[in-house]
Amino acid sequence: MSRLLKIVLLGMLFQLSSCGVKKSLQQRPDITGIEAIDTNRVKHNDHFYTLGKNSLFQNDYGIWELYLEGDALERGVANGNLTRELIHHQEIAFMDKLEEMVPSESYRGFLKKIVSYFNRKMYLYVPEEYQQEIYGVSRYGLARYDDFAPGYIRMLYFHGAHDIGHALHDLMLVGCTSFAAWGDKTADGNLLVGRNFDFYAGDEFGSQKIVAFINPDSGHKFMMYTWGGMIGAVSGMNEKGLSVTINAGKSKIPFKAKDPITLVSREILQYASTIREAIEIAKKREVFVSESIMVSSGDENRAVLIEVSPKNFGVYEVPNSDELICSNHFQSDAYQDDRRNQKTIEESHSKYRYDRMKQLVEQDQKLDVPGAVAILRDMKGVDDEALGYGNEKAVNQLLAHHGIVFQPKDRKVWVSANPYQMGAFVAYDLNEVFKRFENGNVSQSLASAAETLPKSPFLETEEFQDYEHYRKLEQQVKIQLENEETISEETAEKLIALNPEFWEAYFLAGKMAYEQKNFNQALQYFEQARTKVVTTKPDLKQLDKMIRKTKRRL
Secondary structure (H helix, E strand, C coil): CCHHHHHHHHHHHHHHCCHHHHHHHHCCCCCCCHHHCCCCCEEEECCEEEECCEEEEECCCCCEEEEEEECHHHHHHHHHHHCHHHHHHHHHHHHHHHHHHCCCHHHHHHHHHHHHHHCCCHHHCCCHHHHHHHHHHHCCCCHHHCCCCCHHHHHHHHHHHHHHHHHCCCCCEECCEEEEECHHHECCCCCEEEEEECEECCCCCCCCCEEEEEEECCCCCEEEEECCCCCCCCEEEECCCEEEEEEECCCCCCCCCCCCHHHHHHHHHHHCCCHHHHHHHHHHCCCCCCEEEEEEECCCCEEEEEEEECCEEEEECCCCCCEEEECCCCCCHHHCCCHHHHHHHHHCCHHHHHHHHHHHHHHCCCECHHHHHHHHCCCCCHHHCCCCCCCCCCCCCCCCCEEEEEEHHHCEEEEECCCCCCCCEEEEEHHHHHHHHHHCCCCCCCCCHHHCECCCHHHHCHHHHHHHHHHHHHHHHHHHHHCCCCCCHHHHHHHHHHCCCCHHHHHHHHHHHHHCCCHHHHHHHHHHHHCCCCCCHHHHHHHHHHHHHHHHCC
16 A cells, blocks of 8 residues: 555544544534423324324325424424334335445445544534424434434434435436426416426335424424425425425535535425525525525415525526426526536436426416326326336436425425325315314324325336336346346346336346347347437447447457
8 A cells, every 4th residue: 555545544534533523423402491392192093193282194195194383392302203113214214225335334334434524514504493303303213223323413414315315326316307387387377386306215215205294483384295304395385385396406526514405495495485585595505515496486476496506506587488497407597607517418317307398388288286297297208209117318207206296376285195206196285284283183184185186097007017027127137237147138038028118128138148248139239229218428328338349249
């Protein structure tokens, strides 16, 4: 080992064990009065729990309906206590995914130090109110993971995981798409918002969903669609008819965590009543990844994109239009010369999904809620070209954590049940929900049954069953290829038969044949893949490289 390398490694180890890390691991918010908070959870049955005026109910669609009220500590304790099993489920799913990605225990130990160092300053940026709420939730985390990080610190880290997933595309698949329409574009002229949240951390992570209705002691009442242990907002709307959704932008790999974007969007939901107020909140927060925050106001009947990044800030408005489309690249003037954003537009699938979403919004001149749901479920490409199932160029990639539709003026929202955005879109009226809790606990579903939309007919087709089989087989094949295991030709043919329009099925079949030194067959598969819609420019380069490489072996 060179002397220079030794110095670098010693420097890293010094940083990883520095007082900054130690201080962050010991940091706690003010928890004065926590001993007096009611922790008596009552289990009425397997689907209904209460704690004082707070409650958790699982509806017939499998969605958990959570109601919370009080100050930050009270909300956090009630949240953690009521949803403890759901928190455990998410922690296990997340940590199992981590172990799958990093099987070496020694590497995970090193990763733990890296994570601690990376997040050492996060608490300086997160508002005290949300630190207190996270602390309350963290009291009900799984003790088995305390060796990775203490409960409160671990929960704080989890709120930054969404941001890291955006920065490291290989860690978690992210390709969200959203739209807003109003005026001549909607059936009643009022604002209509739809979005797919394509954040993937494994099937188990997305299996338990929570629609949370929050009545805080300060700020506005609001709802958000979330999961166990998460107090940040990825999709939500408040009682003022302001909705918020977030879409990733292209980011550099960050080296220091600041304010997680989900806590910025949560602050907007809780404290903004207008688009201008939302912009002011976003502007004062320091983030560590790039993100588009779509803020839509029912009272103003319009929507904007607040585009934030560690070193830039922009607002994209469409004053002469009645539609706004968002995928994963920035559109405001502030980012027109940003090389990273330009590369995203040129090389990724973001611009393609943007174009397809624009086509869909403009095809239906008078959008309504069923039309919005149909758009979110669309699996075809531009001009209806076939993409295969699971292609990231599709608006519906068949991996979304959820789809959601807002009618902000009427304070109504529709959230998707499993699987993906293909299950029923369950309707809720915010005004009615909060009114029902004025008289105490509610022992039945809060959903508006008459306005709930049915699951997609696609779920009953053979194609869907084939795709679900394909997903599992694809993951198995990728692991086998990585481990240089022998794979039968029958497996390659089966992979293609299960998803015949998807380029990657042929690409993987080609790699299998190549490893078996069956170069004629490999070339045939690779050239077939070339006739399909390839997801990104880097994918196309890799495919062309394999074609050239195979031809040289003939």
